[in-house]
Amino acid sequence: MSGQAKAFRPEPGALTRWLILGIVGLVFLVPIVAMGEFTLRRGLEGGYDFSRWIAVFSGGLTGEYKGVLTALGNSVVLAIVTVAVMLVILVPTMILVQLKFSYLRRAMEFLCLLPITIPAIVLVVGLAPVYSVIAKMFGSGVWTLSFAYGIIVLPYAYRAIQANLSAIDVVTLSEAARSLGAGWLTVLVRVLLPNLRRGILSASFISVAVVLGEYTIAALLNRINLQTALVIVSKSDPFVAVIFALLALVFAFFLLLAIGRVGAPRRSRREPAASITAPAAVTPSGASS
Template sequence: MTGPIVRDGVAHAPSRVVRTLILGAIGLLFAIPFVAMVEFTLRKGLAGGHDFSRWIALFQGGLTGPYRQVLVAVGNSVGLAVGTVLIVLLLLVPAMLLVHIRFPRLRRVLEFVCILPISIPAIVLVVGLAPVYSVLSRIAGSGVWTLSLAYGIIVLPYAYRAIQANLDAVDVRTLSEAARTLGAGWGSVLLRVLLPNLRRGLLAGAFIAVAVVLGEFTIASLLSRVNLQTALVVVSKADPYTAVILSLLSLILAFLLLLLIGRLGAERTRSPRHRPIGGRP
């Protein structure tokens, strides 16, 4: 009997034609809304036809005047994204590693706690967070940075799954024990042994956190904070065409961020250096 058909190193991998058709269908599915948004921004209105007058006016104005709040909102969203990623990396990752290495029996408990926020509607979450934020505002102020605490909760399910998938593929316990046997401290084990092996999961979790923060509206609106999505809603009430243009630009920014993170997460293969036997390079 013959073994399974292997293409490109993967058993039962689809042919190139099938992969092209699948990727083409997915690309078309994503392209249709983008094309519709671009066409909407190019309309002249009742006069008919298309032109780039709205795009030119927006860039010539430099997002000043009524659109200046969008720049402030973008800065707020970027700061919230950085804060949320730091919360995930500094709190969630060490907790997952500690449970995986020292307390494996608590894995189900940690998984339940991290997955729980996905089952709670955002408006219910805000009702529970409102008393907490009222106390927090009296202690630390009511700056927009406080939203990162709530965002750190809502991204837990997505970041946990991304990191846990990478964690299951790496023998973390053996790596840590080997490093400790060679005399490495826990700081070196974490920074020089474990984190490099979890790079893909960490980057995936970071991107998911950034994507959730850039697209979140409900919590920011109900807690009266200004981020990108709340600013776009305000702009859309005055000029829907400009709001769609700004939405397109934010989607392009997120897409470029995805490509950047994918590039950083790609494994760097080094070509082997051949040395003559018994000689010098």
């Protein structure tokens, strides 16, 4: 009976895992390869060359194509500001709810996951009057889109941080630090945030990927980011637009790899040699037995 239980494996075998990975990879790889082949075409004359790729990486793009580089800079600024706004507001709020107001956890989860159920075009209808006020107060710079992007990245960031937050005992850590004389700011910065590093980094990477791929809100609010610039360029030169789209996909792919790397458990080289020794028993008189 023990041999049968030992042989039972709830997870799929190595062959099954590689087969699933190969099928999923093929589904994603075929359109990417097609995009790459499209960018190498020489047009009506036939054949392939790398002239467009060379122009992109050598700075040979002029005129309207330089707008893509400007839009890329705008998207990078948006990603940085969005991550900063998201972390400053979301992380302390989640920690506070976990420590003091646990009865609000369900309500907060519902509010944080709500934006994923609302189409972006519906969000824009509600945000348009708000942005008319924001334009009067802060101007109409593209960075103001980070307030709207902070809403659409909220579900992804919440899930990433909450998974890490549920894996540690926040109450015990904070009470232990407070009993040693640490203030709440010290508890947050030096005790809790280092333990939430993986969740925070994962939330940041996912937020950057979402911001770089967002189009609807920027287009309807008349702001220029990477995706809106690619649509404009694609009307005159679809080849260059596809090249930048491929580069954005590659960047998002490496972000996902970074998330997996950050989330993977660390294995210490000294782990096999490490041993836990039981403490010596202490008699009521204080002498070790």
